[in-house]
Amino acid sequence: MTVSLRDSITNGEAPARPQAPALKRRWLDFGQQLDWRRRLLLGLTGWLLFVFGWYLAAHAGLASERLFPGPVAVMNALVDLFMEQGFLGDVVSSIRRILISFSLAVAIALPLGLLMGAFARIDGLLNPLLGAFRYLPAPAFIPLLLMWLGTGDSQKIALLLIGVVFFLAIMLADVTRQVPASFIETAKTLGGGRRVVLWTVVFRHSLPGYMDTCRQMLAVSWTYLVIAEIVAATDGIGAMMMRAKRFVHVDDIMAGIVTIGLLGLAFDALFRLVYRWRFPYLRGAHQR
Amino acid sequence: MTVSLRDSITNGEAPARPQAPALKRRWLDFGQQLDWRRRLLLGLTGWLLFVFGWYLAAHAGLASERLFPGPVAVMNALVDLFMEQGFLGDVVSSIRRILISFSLAVAIALPLGLLMGAFARIDGLLNPLLGAFRYLPAPAFIPLLLMWLGTGDSQKIALLLIGVVFFLAIMLADVTRQVPASFIETAKTLGGGRRVVLWTVVFRHSLPGYMDTCRQMLAVSWTYLVIAEIVAATDGIGAMMMRAKRFVHVDDIMAGIVTIGLLGLAFDALFRLVYRWRFPYLRGAHQR
Amino acid sequence: MHTASGLIIEGAGKTFRAGGRDPRVALEGVSLQLPPGQVGVLLGPSGCGKSTLLRMVAGLEEPTAGALSLNGRPVTGPGRDRGMVFQSYTSFPWLTVRQNVAYGLKITGDHSSLREGAVEHFIQAVRLQDVADAYPHELSGGMRQRVAIARTLANHPELLLMDEPFGALDPETRWQMQELLLGIVRKERTTVLLVSHDIEEALYLGDVVFFLSSHPGRLREVIRPDFKKDVPAGDREALLDHPEYRRLDMHIRRLMSEEGSTQGQPA
Amino acid sequence: MHTASGLIIEGAGKTFRAGGRDPRVALEGVSLQLPPGQVGVLLGPSGCGKSTLLRMVAGLEEPTAGALSLNGRPVTGPGRDRGMVFQSYTSFPWLTVRQNVAYGLKITGDHSSLREGAVEHFIQAVRLQDVADAYPHELSGGMRQRVAIARTLANHPELLLMDEPFGALDPETRWQMQELLLGIVRKERTTVLLVSHDIEEALYLGDVVFFLSSHPGRLREVIRPDFKKDVPAGDREALLDHPEYRRLDMHIRRLMSEEGSTQGQPA
Amino acid sequence: TRAAEPVRLSLFSWPGYGFWFIAQDKKLVPDLDLEISVIEDPYESFSLMTSGGLDVTSSTAEYGPIAADKEVPVKMVTYTNPSYGTDKIVLAPGIDSAEDLKGESVAVLVGGLTQIFMGIWLEQNGVDFNDVEYTNLIMDDAVGALVGGNVAAAEFWEPFGSHALDALPKATVAATSSEGDWIETALLGDAMYMSDAFLKERPEAAAKTMDAYFKAVAWWKEHPAEGNKIIAKHLGFPLADVEKVLGKDGKIHKGGIWVFDADQAGRFMGVVPGELPLGLSNGQISQHWETTTDWWLKFGLVDKRHPMEAGVDLSPLKAISAH
Numbered sequence A, B: 001m002t003v004s005l006r007d008s009i010t011n012g013e014a015p016a017r018p019q020a021p022a023l024k025r026r027w028l029d030f031g032q033q034l035d036w037r038r039r040l041l042l043g044l045t046g047w048l049l050f051v052f053g054w055y056l057a058a059h060a061g062l063a064s065e066r067l068f069p070g071p072v073a074v075m076n077a078l079v080d081l082f083m084e085q086g087f088l089g090d091v092v093s094s095i096r097r098i099l100i101s102f103s104l105a106v107a108i109a110l111p112l113g114l115l116m117g118a119f120a121r122i123d124g125l126l127n128p129l130l131g132a133f134r135y136l137p138a139p140a141f142i143p144l145l146l147m148w149l150g151t152g153d154s155q156k157i158a159l160l161l162i163g164v165v166f167f168l169a170i171m172l173a174d175v176t177r178q179v180p181a182s183f184i185e186t187a188k189t190l191g192g193g194r195r196v197v198l199w200t201v202v203f204r205h206s207l208p209g210y211m212d213t214c215r216q217m218l219a220v221s222w223t224y225l226v227i228a229e230i231v232a233a234t235d236g237i238g239a240m241m242m243r244a245k246r247f248v249h250v251d252d253i254m255a256g257i258v259t260i261g262l263l264g265l266a267f268d269a270l271f272r273l274v275y276r277w278r279f280p281y282l283r284g285a286h287q288r
Numbered sequence C, D: 001m002h003t004a005s006g007l008i009i010e011g012a013g014k015t016f017r018a019g020g021r022d023p024r025v026a027l028e029g030v031s032l033q034l035p036p037g038q039v040g041v042l043l044g045p046s047g048c049g050k051s052t053l054l055r056m057v058a059g060l061e062e063p064t065a066g067a068l069s070l071n072g073r074p075v076t077g078p079g080r081d082r083g084m085v086f087q088s089y090t091s092f093p094w095l096t097v098r099q100n101v102a103y104g105l106k107i108t109g110d111h112s113s114l115r116e117g118a119v120e121h122f123i124q125a126v127r128l129q130d131v132a133d134a135y136p137h138e139l140s141g142g143m144r145q146r147v148a149i150a151r152t153l154a155n156h157p158e159l160l161l162m163d164e165p166f167g168a169l170d171p172e173t174r175w176q177m178q179e180l181l182l183g184i185v186r187k188e189r190t191t192v193l194l195v196s197h198d199i200e201e202a203l204y205l206g207d208v209v210f211f212l213s214s215h216p217g218r219l220r221e222v223i224r225p226d227f228k229k230d231v232p233a234g235d236r237e238a239l240l241d242h243p244e245y246r247r248l249d250m251h252i253r254r255l256m257s258e259e260g261s262t263q264g265q266p267a
Numbered sequence E: 001t002r003a004a005e006p007v008r009l010s011l012f013s014w015p016g017y018g019f020w021f022i023a024q025d026k027k028l029v030p031d032l033d034l035e036i037s038v039i040e041d042p043y044e045s046f047s048l049m050t051s052g053g054l055d056v057t058s059s060t061a062e063y064g065p066i067a068a069d070k071e072v073p074v075k076m077v078t079y080t081n082p083s084y085g086t087d088k089i090v091l092a093p094g095i096d097s098a099e100d101l102k103g104e105s106v107a108v109l110v111g112g113l114t115q116i117f118m119g120i121w122l123e124q125n126g127v128d129f130n131d132v133e134y135t136n137l138i139m140d141d142a143v144g145a146l147v148g149g150n151v152a153a154a155e156f157w158e159p160f161g162s163h164a165l166d167a168l169p170k171a172t173v174a175a176t177s178s179e180g181d182w183i184e185t186a187l188l189g190d191a192m193y194m195s196d197a198f199l200k201e202r203p204e205a206a207a208k209t210m211d212a213y214f215k216a217v218a219w220w221k222e223h224p225a226e227g228n229k230i231i232a233k234h235l236g237f238p239l240a241d242v243e244k245v246l247g248k249d250g251k252i253h254k255g256g257i258w259v260f261d262a263d264q265a266g267r268f269m270g271v272v273p274g275e276l277p278l279g280l281s282n283g284q285i286s287q288h289w290e291t292t293t294d295w296w297l298k299f300g301l302v303d304k305r306h307p308m309e310a311g312v313d314l315s316p317l318k319a320i321s322a323h
């Protein structure tokens, strides 16, 4: 029996509650999506709360103002550094070192990670080695680096490189391993040889994951900056902080920290931007 | 028409090639599975190659034996350290510091990561803050830590903690975000409230990922050890390396590096073991 | 039948507004009723909003228009009274079959059901007793789907929602699962609303079939295969041979073809 | 018909030996032939080894016994001559529809096909011209499946392998895809071996249906729906009404029930 | 003209070592090309000298006996300046005497002169050097430790001492390097080190390098204001911090350091005749060597006593003192 829609509705009695209350909305729930305005607002709130807490702590007498300056003092120091002491040059030097060393690290780690992730035998050969290497304390290599590379930039760059390259290789290999076998097999049955599959599928599929990993490891790189620039440093954020330390200018040190944090945030944002731009196909897939 | 199997085979002519050659096996192919024996063999090969390369490099006159000792000299130094100089005590101290600091880091980062990963609003509030914090150079905090925590262990532990806790929180949040919505929704329709879903699904599902992340970040912790133990150091692997540096005993420094590497490998192996043991359901799923 | 009894959907609509993109009207003005103890089947072309409707009933998706109620209680969120079996065999991989089935009772603190052996009962009902201690990854797709069904049933929901529950099973398993479902529905007097793509399944299982049309999703026709009263219960062959079955089958095929020809846009 | 022509499988067997666990015999002594231009359908209960057999033909899985050959050439690995459409709509998410379809031709350096518009041809054949520049995630499941089919066909394989290609589509899309496949097969004279769970599909598409039994997988019966010669091509209703169709349908249902009752072990 | 001969030298950022920059800026020895690196950790410099990667470094004056004992191929070539008040022992509030320090921890640079300073001061005040616990802290970190109440005493040079005293008004200064014995023995001070290879293979360059240093000192004494500015610029320090250590007038700066000129250094090292002001004697270095060796033996940093020749090489100083 087929009934038309109209029948079926008028057939039954009128439904009891024509206007039921809406779904309970909760401030915190799983899987919520926030638009960028809300994210910005929340992010700013978080930062403001932190700065306020810092202000309170600094003025609560936990330590002398000199040793634990508040946000205002640090801001002043920062302004002074940029205006009076040519801090911009230091910042540029540091960024340059980070970028060069990180590019080198990627250039070394990416082929290794790709091959390790793709081929179990290469992984078997290298993983135990690189896995141990990533535990190595980069600062312990300073004497050797000084000896081989001198006191110039290359030594600092090498230090930054050593600090991340092994982690990077291991983590990029982890990313590579995630490629679903079905993609590889599809490419094979379409006539793809090993090299073709490696590049057009394994590498290509992993690319967004690589970028994410690089974003995380770049942050690690920044934390090594201070160590790298202590040695034979003439310029750079770390060198400035070292000098400031000699005369207990904690406000300058904190200004350096703030600078690094802000640069870090900026790089993070840049990565995310490139990510959105280069990988449009990862956006807004509403499939569950 | 239905034909029995026998018919169909005898019906057609005898197939042309009864014994075709097997599938081409390649030494390197995607998705290969190696048994543990083969992995061990490959791993050892990798290590042997490395040690041999090191040997060659050390004896090729790239640098004086004193500054770049070969594997034999380092082994001797290591034996000497353990036998004559009570290095075991240093090693134990270092392990203790790492374990305490890392447990604290997990205790702080895990709730943060869980909540950030589960609830977009908490993420919006904290992510920009912690995201910036993870760029902070831990060594720059040494003066403040000394002031607040003294010269004892707590200061070193705090330094190790600061070095990893922000990374850990951000990365644990990333893991948490991976929980498929379908699991959460299933639990909700089974009557699970927010708290129940958080623990029995979100946390439980993320657990293996948490362990993996912790394994990676523990490695980072080890690389900070040297920096932490330089400050007001009395014992520990880093302190030993510091002392050795004073006398340009590079063989001892390298022995320290080797020790850290080996300890790292051991912890890695431990993590993997616990992983296999605690998460039997992740093993041997042959589904593609 | 009490007025406020069973599932009542009144003018439900859903418009998705994803960040920055055009709003997409998935459902519009859908009104339907499903009395207690009956099996309703949602049928319709891909993308017509069947899953969305089901999720709205489950309380997982908020309607942007209209109202829903079950047995007189308005739907304001997910709850134990409306159990859902998802298309994507979502059994928790870290729990064994037995733990999976017990999950709902555990988290809702239903100790009496646990004590009375509800878990073992439903494990047996879906015939998984041999693999009760296995993990889901050791099971086939059909078995995993049965775990999900047993877990939902053990919770004694008033309404059982199923999104293409048997879509990816082989025919034999599928038939078995259909029988199982009907047996349970009869025994427990559970109300069921399920999504199907299969006409035979819809006519075999459904007391009432709701055919949705797409772009936007609306209720196009309500089909009641009342002729099933004349056929001995569970006799599939007799059913398939019934002239009325064949007429409805053809009718639905025609509806589908009509809807199909209006498709072809990106989802 | 030349002896060595078409697909020939001779005594193929496969035993899985996963690390540490008991070896599992998935297939044993399967011998079959599929002449060029014909459509073979693999039917059988879940876990009987249909996918494994297909993967062996594709060269993705090594047989542990027996031999396979296509048009006289032994199967020694994957190759462009045997295109495969996987169950899990594997279109590359980072390529647009057009790029996906062109992928096989690009990597094999088949510039002549690219020049001659093979890509556009097959995009039109599967009616995706409107979404040729969309990414797969913007498409519905059926559309993604069509991308995979067009991509495989653009490569001009001698043998087209499909693992439950239409399993998760809604009926209307499914029918369309079946027509499409038959049309292409007739036009390009492609040999096809596909796995199906649907009896109607198997009988409608197959020139020959191979029914496998499980534990371990063996070839149980070869069914040739030769009566289709009497039915006008593409007339589904006439086909379904043919008495021989209904006999074979019942026969297969019975086979399935028999196999089903021997199931129930973890996969 | 010949190409300038390269000499690689290092220092850590401390005004007392800044004269190298004057030598470089003012091209005081034109046939040398001074390649100056700032290496904050002197031990890195010593190991770099071991490998031939560095020729000269400026550091504190305690490493001679250690280098001799541990066979580090580095020699002290001259003492360059005593500390004249920049170093002081600061006691935390509530600590009134050495006696009070028993069992407490004190912040020093283990293996540095300040540890000896503390040890001697304790013994002079009737407490065994072993009765306190030495906590190894660099100056920068010691301030925090003292302020936080985590060490009972600390040794500081300027500006750390003032900062510590600022932060802890009740803290007291127990000893200063400008007083009594401390200046008379010139225990605390800085020195110039050269690598064995440099001394052996390029003795002329070694002498010229030293000459460059003392010429810079001489120039600075003539132009103290400009000299301080050069130092501040190259070290990246505020001028005030430099003046705190070096003074403004190029003279002996009480509260800072006393920068030796070539002649004073020669007397101190015993290569030219004549006495020194402030109670220092000619050839004081021998006593310095013995004192530091004594204490490194006590602290277990060296295994045995070596003759001064094993750790000090006077040839460059002799060479420049000859004319």
Ligand SMILES: Nc1ncnc2c1ncn2[C@@H]1O[C@H](COP(=O)(O)OP(=O)(O)OP(=O)(O)O)[C@@H](O)[C@H]1O
Binding pocket: A286, C016, C017, C018, C024, C025, C026, C045, C046, C047, C048, C049, C050, C051, C052, C053, C267, D140, D170
């Ligand atoms: N979260 C979402 N955001 C935006 N659009 C959505 C979302 N969920 C569903 N849609 C859209 O709503 C419409 C209905 O989707 P729904 O999944 O309910 O269809 P369906 O009938 O279940 O289809 P199928 O048979 O393919 O499962 C589709 O056009 C879909 O693209």
Ligand SMILES: Nc1ncnc2c1ncn2[C@@H]1O[C@H](COP(=O)(O)OP(=O)(O)OP(=O)(O)O)[C@@H](O)[C@H]1O
Binding pocket: B286, C140, C170, D016, D017, D018, D024, D025, D026, D045, D046, D047, D048, D049, D050, D051, D052, D053, D267
């Ligand atoms: N990689 C593997 N390792 C171990 N066993 C496997 C593997 N792949 C398949 N099997 C087993 O081989 C048997 C046949 O599997 P196969 O996937 O071929 O079945 P199927 O007929 O395709 O089943 P379905 O209809 O469910 O897709 C099953 O018992 C399965 O568990």
Ligand SMILES: [Mg+2]
Binding pocket: C050, C051, C052, C163
């Ligand atoms: Mg759906």
Ligand SMILES: [Mg+2]
Binding pocket: D050, D051, D052, D163
């Ligand atoms: Mg299969």
